Structure formats: structure tokens, C-alpha cells
Amino acid sequence: MSADTATPHGASITLRRLTKRYGSVTAVDAIDLDARPGEFLTLLGPSGSGKTTTLNMIAGFVDVTDGDLQIDGRPVADLPPxxxxxxxxxxxxALFPHMTVTGNVEYPLRQRKIGKADRAAKVAAALRTVGLQDYGKRMPKELSGGQQQRVALARAMVYEPSVLLMDEPLGALDKKLRDSLQLEIKRIHGELGTTFVYVTHDQDEALVLSDRIAVFNNARIEQIGTPTELYEHPKSVFVARFLGESSLFHGTVGDPRTVDVGGRRVVAGRGDADAGAAVAVVVRPERIRIVVDPGAPPAGNAVPGRVIQHIYLGNSRKVEVRLPDDTVVLVRESAGSITRAEPGQDVWLTFDPDNAAILPADATN
Known part of the structure; x- marks a missing residue:
């Protein structure tokens, strides 16, 4: 079940010009953000971009310097967590090492003075949800890292909060376990209908889990949208690079949607800029084709380059190609379309206009 089909009972979250300053350093700079009831919203960005500080302001662990923070339309900036x-x-x-799994999950219910019978029922339901119904008597040290994280998740959901915040919850796990728990978290979100706000710097994790993603950079939000919107229609080179791999062709705008790239005319289906502006044409690596024939350039968009190296990835391979201006671009070839291009070989790189976007060059560094 997805969040689209679950009945949402989570709270809305509204941030308006939310700001956090530490002396002269601005950690979060007047951001606007909305989380819809029952939504899975991911805050994605590099270290120091402001995503965790934003999450901690929502939680109440960090004081708000300026701006408005509401949960279900109620101002909460002055409320304790x-x-x-x-x-x-x-x-x-953050499990209590001296408590059993049941004791850890039960702890927030005791703090809220929930009766014994209700506590037992809620703990049993939470452990079933995370697949640990047979682990209640174990101590944290007897569990794997993935099991401990499931206990932490059960403890966070057992009192049925309207918002569940998650700060890099899978960061300490190996890739195989992380991939497995991503699917579990997605399933749990669909079952609960609670509003999830999830912080990560892992782009693949964000794409798998999210209804929408807010991409953070330098204390601001660069772009907000669904995974498909951000991947297919990035509004800046930073977003294109951070959410998936991108290849950049630098050039100067001629006619609208046309860019001169090293003397070659390239047409882009999206984006525009003033004539004479320096821009980057952004294309996803899997949408670039390599033409090995050293003869005349192919019809349509075609940029010359020389193969530097290729990397075997099993079901695909990456090919690095150096352009005449020394820019290195990446091409991803699937197993069924691998060319004979070898290091040192001159090639043409071709791509459809519909797969290319013109973005401002001032965002490329």
C-alpha cells in the first residue's frame, strides 16, 4: 500500500521563512516548506546544507531564530518537543541498553501514563508492524543493527504520533540491509498514513521512499517536487547533479533552445536563456548514445569527444568521455547496447533534444 492509497491521519507541517542563525552563521535561511497530511517528505542535501537543522526545529530540539512553524495549523515554535x-x-x-525490546518500545507509553493493558496492546501492535513480534524479551545487544533500528522505529510510532521525523536512520547500515529497510519503511508509512519527514544525503534512498523531495543547498531549498519531477525537470545544475548523475555540455545560447557547444549546434527541448548567455546543457548519462564511426557527425545533436575509460557494472557500464574543452562527461550504456568504444578512441556523443535542458551556467560550480 502506498501513501496515495492509505487513509492519511498525519498532521500538516507549515514552515514560512523559517530561519536559524548561530551568531553570524545562517544554518537555515528563510525557507518555505509544506508537508501534507500523510505525506512522505524527504529533506535531501549535502552535509551542512540545513536539512538536519530544519528537522530539529520541527522536532523542537533547536530553537527557531525567525519565521513561522505550524503543525496542523497550530504555531508550535514555543512548545517543548x-x-x-x-x-x-x-x-x-538511542535505545536503552538495560531495557528489553519491550521495555524500550513501552517507555514512551509509560511516560504518557498509559494503562498497563493498553501499553501491552500498543507494544504488541508496534512490534508486529516492524516484524519483531518474537523479539520482545531480547536485549538491544542481542540484536543486529537492522533489528535495533526497527526497535527504534517501533518506539517512535507506538504512541501514534501525527508526525514521524527520521534523521539519517539507515546511515549506519550496510547497503544490502539499507535497501531492505527502505522497502520496510515505505511499507510502514503506507500502513500508518502518518506524516513522515525524512532526512538523508543519499539520493537513491530519497528516490525510493519519497512522495516529494526538498533539495537543500547552502541553507536554502533549491527545488521541491516529486522524484520524477526533480529527475526529469531539474531547475538548477546543482539539483541535476545531486539527484542522479548528469552530464554537462557547456556553451553559449544562440537562438532560443539552441546552444553552441564547441562549434557544434545543440538543440535542447527544455529551458531557455538570453542570446549570448553562458549556459550548461544537462543530459542524463543513460540518455546519451555513443557513435564510434569516426566519419561525418551523425544527424541531430552530436558532440565530439575522446573516450577516457569505461567501468564495468554488470548490467551496465559507465564510459567517461573528454570533450574538446576538457569537460569530462559520463555515458551509461545498458547491457544490451554497449558499444565498442575503447579508451583513446574518438567518438560522437548524440542525444535527443527532448532529453536535454538548458540551465544557467552560474549554478554549475
Whole structure:
């Protein structure tokens, strides 16, 4: 079940010009952001971009310097964390080592003075949801990292918060386990219908989990959208590079949607700029084709280059190609369309206009 089909009972979150300053350093710079009830919203960005500080302001762990923060239309910036009806899952589990699994999950219910019978029922339901119904008597040290993270998730959801915040919860796990738990988290979100706000710097994780993604950069939000919108229609080179791989062809705008790239005329189906402007034409590596024939350039968009190296990836391979201006672009060839291009070989790179976008060059560095 997806969040689209679950009945949402989570809260909305509204941020308006939300700001956090530490002295002269602005960690979050007047951002606007909305999380819809029952949505899975991911805050994605590099270290120091402001995503975790934003999450901690929503949680109440960090004071707001300026701006407005509301949960379900109620201002909460002055409320302590325990009065916001929020669950929190951290990267390093934060389990009580002297308590059993049941004791850890039960702890927030005891703090809320829930009766014994209700506590037992809620704990049992939470452990079933995360697949640990037979692990209640175990101690944290007897569990794997993935199991400990499931306990942390059960503890965060057991009192049925309207918002569940997750700060890099899978960052300490190996790739295979991380991939498995991503699917579990997606399933749990669909079952609960709670609003999830999830922080990560892992682009693949964001693409797998999210209804929408807010891409952070330098304390601001560069772009917000669905995974498909951000991947297919990035509004800046930063977003194109951070969310998936991208190849950049630098040039100067001629006619609208036309760019001179090293003397070759390239047509882009999206984006535009003023004539004479320096821009980058952005194309996803899997949408570039290599033509090995050293003769006349192919029809349509064709940029010359020389193969530097290729990297075998099993079901695909990456090919690095150096352009005449020394820019290195990446091409990803699927197993069924691998060319004979070898290092040192001159090639043409071709791509359809519909797969190319013109973006401002001032965002490429």
C-alpha cells in the first residue's frame, strides 16, 4: 500500500521563512516548506546544507531564530518537543541498553501514563508492524543493527504520533540491509498514513521512499517536487547533479533552445536563456548514445569527444568521455547496447533534444 492509497491521519507541517542563525552563521535561511497530511517528505542535501537543522526545529530540539512553524495549523515554535505529538528516529538508535525490546518500545507509553493493558496492546501492535513480534524479551545487544533500528522505529510510532521525523536512520547500515529497510519503511508509512519527514544525503534512498523531495543547498531549498519531477525537470545544475548523475555540455545560447557547444549546434527541448548567455546543457548519462564511426557527425545533436575509460557494472557500464574543452562527461550504456568504444578512441556523443535542458551556467560550480 502506498501513501496515495492509505487513509492519511498525519498532521500538516507549515514552515514560512523559517530561519536559524548561530551568531553570524545562517544554518537555515528563510525557507518555505509544506508537508501534507500523510505525506512522505524527504529533506535531501549535502552535509551542512540545513536539512538536519530544519528537522530539529520541527522536532523542537533547536530553537527557531525567525519565521513561522505550524503543525496542523497550530504555531508550535514555543512548545517543548513533548507537546508537539512527534515521533523521532535517529541514526544511532538511542535505545536503552538495560531495557528489553519491550521495555524500550513501552517507555514512551509509560511516560504518557498509559494503562498497563493498553501499553501491552500498543507494544504488541508496534512490534508486529516492524516484524519483531518474537523479539520482545531480547536485549538491544542481542540484536543486529537492522533489528535495533526497527526497535527504534517501533518506539517512535507506538504512541501514534501525527508526525514521524527520521534523521539519517539507515546511515549506519550496510547497503544490502539499507535497501531492505527502505522497502520496510515505505511499507510502514503506507500502513500508518502518518506524516513522515525524512532526512538523508543519499539520493537513491530519497528516490525510493519519497512522495516529494526538498533539495537543500547552502541553507536554502533549491527545488521541491516529486522524484520524477526533480529527475526529469531539474531547475538548477546543482539539483541535476545531486539527484542522479548528469552530464554537462557547456556553451553559449544562440537562438532560443539552441546552444553552441564547441562549434557544434545543440538543440535542447527544455529551458531557455538570453542570446549570448553562458549556459550548461544537462543530459542524463543513460540518455546519451555513443557513435564510434569516426566519419561525418551523425544527424541531430552530436558532440565530439575522446573516450577516457569505461567501468564495468554488470548490467551496465559507465564510459567517461573528454570533450574538446576538457569537460569530462559520463555515458551509461545498458547491457544490451554497449558499444565498442575503447579508451583513446574518438567518438560522437548524440542525444535527443527532448532529453536535454538548458540551465544557467552560474549554478554549475
Amino acid at each position: 513533548y507537546r508537539r505529538n512527534i515521533g523521532m528516529v535517529f541514526q544511532h538508535y
